[in-house]
Amino acid sequence: MMLTVAKFGGTSVADFDAMVRCANIIINRSDIRVVVVSASAGVTNHLVTLSQQLLSGIEQQQIIQQISDIQYAIINQLHEKQEAGNEIEEILAHLTELVGQQNTLQTAKTADAILSCGEQMSSRLFARVLRQRNCAGAYFDVRDVMATNSLHGKAVVDTDALQINSQTLLGPQLQDVVTVTQGFIGRDGLGNTTTLGRGGSDYSAALLAEAINADDLQIWTDVVGIFTTDPRIAKRAHAIGEISFGEAAEMATFGAKILHPATLIPAIRSSIPVFVGSSREPEAGGTRIMETVASKPTYRSIALRRQQTLVTVKSPAMLHASGFLAKVFAILASHELSVDLITTSEISVALTFDNPQGSTQAVITEKVVEELEQLCDVQVENNLSLVAVIGNELLRSRGVGSRVFDTIPDANVRMICHGASDNNLCFLVPEGEGEQIVQTLHDTLFV
Ligand code: ASP
Ligand code: MG
Numbered sequence: 383m384m385l386t387v388a389k390f391g392g393t394s395v396a397d398f399d400a401m402v403r404c405a406n407i408i409i410n411r412s413d414i415r416v417v418v419v420s421a422s423a424g425v426t427n428h429l430v431t432l433s434q435q436l437l438s439g440i441e442q443q444q445i446i447q448q449i450s451d452i453q454y455a456i457i458n459q460l461h462e463k464q465e466a467g468n469e470i471e472e473i474l475a476h477l478t479e480l481v482g483q484q485n486t487l488q489t490a491k492t493a494d495a496i497l498s499c500g501e502q503m504s505s506r507l508f509a510r511v512l513r514q515r516n517c518a519g520a521y522f523d524v525r526d527v528m529a530t531n532s533l534h535g536k537a538v539v540d541t542d543a544l545q546i547n548s549q550t551l552l553g554p555q556l557q558d559v560v561t562v563t564q565g566f567i568g569r570d571g572l573g574n575t576t577t578l579g580r581g582g583s584d585y586s587a588a589l590l591a592e593a594i595n596a597d598d599l600q601i602w603t604d605v606v607g608i609f610t611t612d613p614r615i616a617k618r619a620h621a622i623g624e625i626s627f628g629e630a631a632e633m634a635t636f637g638a639k640i641l642h643p644a645t646l647i648p649a650i651r652s653s654i655p656v657f658v659g660s661s662r663e664p665e666a667g668g669t670r671i672m673e674t675v676a677s678k679p680t681y682r683s684i685a686l687r688r689q690q691t692l693v694t695v696k697s698p699a700m701l702h703a704s705g706f707l708a709k710v711f712a713i714l715a716s717h718e719l720s721v722d723l724i725t726t727s728e729i730s731v732a733l734t735f736d737n738p739q740g741s742t743q744a745v746i747t748e749k750v751v752e753e754l755e756q757l758c759d760v761q762v763e764n765n766l767s768l769v770a771v772i773g774n775e776l777l778r779s780r781g782v783g784s785r786v787f788d789t790i791p792d793a794n795v796r797m798i799c800h801g802a803s804d805n806n807l808c809f810l811v812p813e814g815e816g817e818q819i820v821q822t823l824h825d826t827l828f829v
Contacts, residue, residue, distance in 0.1 A: 553594065650673075694763075
């Protein structure tokens with residue numbers, strides 16, 4: 383039996399009609415046995431606001447009401463309104479309680495419990511929509527299998543435990559029912575709910591696919607696949623039919639917002655092909671991401687990642703010295719900062735960091751700078767964008783550098799990284815120039 387895990391994102395389960403479209407996809411493909419859903423569109427954002435404890439009691443109630451309205455728009459179209467309503471009311475009551483608790487005792491633990499409510503509700507309702515369409519959909523609490531550590535907000539999954547739990551709890555029911563479960567959430571060893579980080583449902587689905595030895599992972603979203611670049615930047619951008627794991631991993635890391643960047647890790651590790659398509663237009667095809675693909679164009683796509691920070695550390699002591707970089711990285715690691723790009727000269731090193739506004743990930747703080755300054759001179763520059771040209775044999779093909787940079791002769795290129803990956807050439811430019819550069823490159827390289 384072919385075994386497919388299908389994940390439906392927030393817009394795909396935004397309302398009743400959207401859920402019905404997803405149900406139809408599942409009904410038409412008997413190999414889809416596990417369904418992972420996000421919270422209905424907008425719900426997680428509301429929950430984040432609630433979890434940040436910035437609101438008055440009345441504002442909290444208003445937001446809970448908005449969340450409730452999104453659920454009831456779906457419930458009201460179900461045959462079993464009463465039962466569905468009861469199920470959701472129970473979660474909303476729990477949510478209200480958690481939000482109330484937070485005023486006295488705000489912890490990351492409570493925040494995760496709050497954030498998990500969106501997926502808990504959407505998965506219950508989606509299982510009902512499936513059953514209403516005569517498909518045996520069975521609700522399953524993913525926390526029973528998704529074992530994580532206690533790092534609330536970005537919990538790390540214990541893949542061995544996940545595998546064992548899934549074989550025991552999910553394995554036996556795969557033939558008989560379509561399991562409907564949640565992305566994004568897990569449970570730690572203390573029994574507390576955890577979350578895997580914003581957008582983590584894709585990653586959950588990939589981990590589940592790996593745990594049950596699925597043949598295929600499908601990510602259903604609101605775009606017909608992965609595009610050559612952001613169509614809002616370059617009008618001629620188009621969907622890519624197929625792309626290799628290597629290229630897609632670079633794309634996900636460097637800005638294409640389609641997949642959570644960690645999604646491909648389990649897929650690559652376990653050679654599970656990934657399909658990305660639109661639940662609105664399933665017949666429009668999508669992008670297949672696989673270990674090896676037939677077409678290997680030099681230029682596959684261009685990604686733009688905004689809000690980059692460039693840190694240059696400079697130390698005359700580095701001349702002919704060893705161990706300097708190790709010290710720099712030790713400081714960064716102690717602050718859980720992850721470096722994206724790096725270039726070095728004899729006495730200085732330039733490092734880039736992703737620094738998106740409103741993100742929960744670690745950023746370069748004054749404290750980090752102070753610690754680095756104990757070692758060396760430090761310069762921090764913001765307002766930069768990273769342009770990543772993704773393709774094949776970029777290191778081995780002649781003329782790639784001149785082709786790319788001759789196309790944008792006036793660009794103020796602040797840093798270039800080329801040499802580590804055959805699938806990626808990337809460079810930093812001032813924030814305000816990024817879009818124009820991507821547009822020009824796209825329209826020249828993809829004719
Ligand atoms: N609902 C979560 C979020 O919006 C997880 C996800 O949708 O992937 O971040
Ligand atoms: Mg998403």
